[in-house]
Structure formats: C-alpha cells, structure tokens
Amino acid sequence: MAASTSNGQQAAQQVVTPQLRQWIIAQAEAGCRPEDVLAAMQTAGWKEDVAIRALEDTMAQHLASQSAPAPAQPTQAARAAEPVVQATAVPEPALSGEPTVLWAGDRQVQVLLTCKLPRVVVFGNFMSDEECDQLVALATPRMARSETVVNLTGGSEVNDVRTSDGMFFQRAENELCERIERRIAALVNWPVENGEGLQILHYRPGAQYEPHYDYFDPSHPGTATILARGGQRVGTLVMYLNTPEAGGGTTFPDAGLYVAPRKGNAVFFSYDRPHSTTRTLHGGAPVIAGEKWVATKWMRQGEFI
Numbered sequence: 001m002a003a004s005t006s007n008g009q010q011a012a013q014q015v016v017t018p019q020l021r022q023w024i025i026a027q028a029e030a031g032c033r034p035e036d037v038l039a040a041m042q043t044a045g046w047k048e049d050v051a052i053r054a055l056e057d058t059m060a061q062h063l064a065s066q067s068a069p070a071p072a073q074p075t076q077a078a079r080a081a082e083p084v085v086q087a088t089a090v091p092e093p094a095l096s097g098e099p100t101v102l103w104a105g106d107r108q109v110q111v112l113l114t115c116k117l118p119r120v121v122v123f124g125n126f127m128s129d130e131e132c133d134q135l136v137a138l139a140t141p142r143m144a145r146s147e148t149v150v151n152l153t154g155g156s157e158v159n160d161v162r163t164s165d166g167m168f169f170q171r172a173e174n175e176l177c178e179r180i181e182r183r184i185a186a187l188v189n190w191p192v193e194n195g196e197g198l199q200i201l202h203y204r205p206g207a208q209y210e211p212h213y214d215y216f217d218p219s220h221p222g223t224a225t226i227l228a229r230g231g232q233r234v235g236t237l238v239m240y241l242n243t244p245e246a247g248g249g250t251t252f253p254d255a256g257l258y259v260a261p262r263k264g265n266a267v268f269f270s271y272d273r274p275h276s277t278t279r280t281l282h283g284g285a286p287v288i289a290g291e292k293w294v295a296t297k298w299m300r301q302g303e304f305i
C-alpha cells in the first residue's frame with residue numbers, strides 16, 4: 001500500500017482511492033485488528049484523520065453491502081467498522097428550526113454562524129457590555145501568567161504555547177459567574193454542574209494561544225487523574241470580553257475558519273470524541289493591535305467536582 005505522500009502540505013489533499021478501500025477490506029477479512037490497519041496506513045504516510053475516516057467509511061459500506069444475516073459474534077470486519085474512538089453526547093444549542101435568535105433563559109442571543117464539522121456556532125449578544133466589563137474588573141487583581149495542563153502529571157505549568165495571563169473563577173463564585181453559567185447551560189442544553197469554573201485570559205499585543213485541542217489526550221499518563229473530575233471535556237464556549245483593534249480572533253485551522261473577536265459575542269464548539277477527526281483544532285491568533293480579554297467555559301461529560 002502506498003500513500004500519495006507523507007508531506008503535510010500535500011497530505012491535506014490525500015484522496016481515498018478504490019485500491020485503498022480494497023486493501024482495507026482485505027486486511028479486515030484476513031483478521032487484522034482495526035488498530036493495526038490504522039497504524040499501517042499511518043506508517044505509509046496517511047494522515048491519521050484521513051486514515052480513520054477511510055477505515056470507518058469503507059468498512060461501514062462494505063458491511064452494508066453484505067446481505068448475510070449478522071453473526072452472533074462480531075467479526076474482525078464488523079469491529080473495523082466501529083468508531084476507533086467512541087463518540088459521546090455533547091452540548092448542543094437548539095438549532096433544528098434554523099432560528100436567528102435563541103432564548104438563553106435570561107437573554108436573547110443571536111445565531112451568527114453554524115458549522116457541522118467541526119461543530120462550531122458563533123453567537124452575538126451573548127453578554128452585555130456591562131457584564132463583560134464587570135467580569136474583567138473582577139478578574140484583573142487575580143491575573144497571573146497562564147498555565148497549561150501538563151499531560152504527564154495532570155498538573156499545570158507556565159509555557160510558551162499560551163502567552164496570555166489568566167485566572168479561574170470557582171463555579172458560581174459570585175452572582176455574575178452564576179448568571180453567565182446558567183445562561184450557557186440554557187443556550188447549549190448542558191447541565192451547569194458539568195461546567196468547569198470560568199477561565200479569564202488576557203492577551204497583550206503579540207500574545208497568542210497556539211492551535212490545540214481542548215479535550216485531554218487519552219494516551220497521556222496524566223489524563224486519568226484529570227478525567228476523575230467529571231470525565232472528558234466535550235464542549236467549549238469562548239466569550240469575547242472586549243474588541244481588540246486588530247488580530248486576536250479564534251482560528252480553526254482544519255476548517256480555515258477565523259472568528260473575529262467582538263465584545264459580547266461568543267464562539268461555541270463541541271467534540272464528541274477526544275480525537276482530531278472532530279476537527280476542533282483551534283487557537284487564539286496573535287493580537288496585532290490593542291489587547292484581548294476572553295472568558296472560557298469548558299464543559300465535561302459528567303458533573304465537574
């Protein structure tokens with residue numbers, strides 16, 4: 001099996017050929033485990049997300065085309081059609097009727113943009129100017145250089161990936177946090193109890209948050225400790241507390257999406273599995289002029305304790 005390339009630039013254009021599909025089916029029928037098929041594809045230069053989608057789609061189609069009744073024990077071929085990482089329920093706004101506004105319990109919020117993959121929704125008028133200013137004022141005396149979770153230990157440390165300052169509020173620490181948390185819960189239909197405390201970030205000119213995933217990497221040793229407090233993260237709401245003069249948007253490189261930071265607006269995204277196939281790679285673009293303040297709410301699968 002030969003992949004078209006292992007070069008990142010060209011890899012974005014990798015195309016799943018009929019030959020690759022045949023090879024996948026042959027491996028599964030020969031009894032190869034899906035993990036091994038995936039590993040072989042990656043060794044040959046296929047991007048992980050392309051390989052997973054090719055494997056899942058090919059085996060699902062192959063099984064659907066077989067007319068024989070399902071065997072009592074799943075075959076290797078059936079196992080290969082199972083998602084490599086299991087999907088889970090996620091927060092989701094009530095957008096089925098394509099509304100232009102949503103009632104979030106105490107406030108009407110505008111729907112400005114929706115995207116299926118990655119699941120991204122941009123909201124307007126999520127918070128009032130006064131609420132934004134008040135949150136910044138409450139956070140300011142407590143700002144410290146941002147820390148990022150260290151996956152090896154489950155602890156956190158200062159590093160260069162995130163050059164902003166930050167702080168965390170406890171959940172429901174004050175009336176404003178409580179009000180915003182209830183609004184988020186109503187907007188994305190996810191229990192308040194599953195939310196982490198609000199995080200406030202402050203970026204000065206040049207500061208940025210390099211592209212990353214918000215879920216915890218299941219393969220890292222520190223993740224088990226983190227997951228004990230409510231399971232995986234499954235959704236994020238980034239709320240813009242001011243409008244920088246230039247730069248500082250939230251980027252989704254896999255979708256070529258740039259969300260401009262506008263005071264009071266917010267960007268929501270969800271990820272139903274801790275995997276790159278959710279395409280939720282995102283970052284805070286460098287602030288070019290002015291400064292940037294955001295509040296981030298991360299939502300867990302279960303109650304965050």
Ligand SMILES: O=C(O)CCC(=O)C(=O)O
Nearest residue numbers: 238249250283284294296
């Ligand atoms: O600042 C941003 O636009 C993104 C923030 C972010 O990704 C986070 O807080 O996890």
Ligand SMILES: [Fe+2]
Nearest residue numbers: 212213214282
């Ligand atoms: Fe993030």
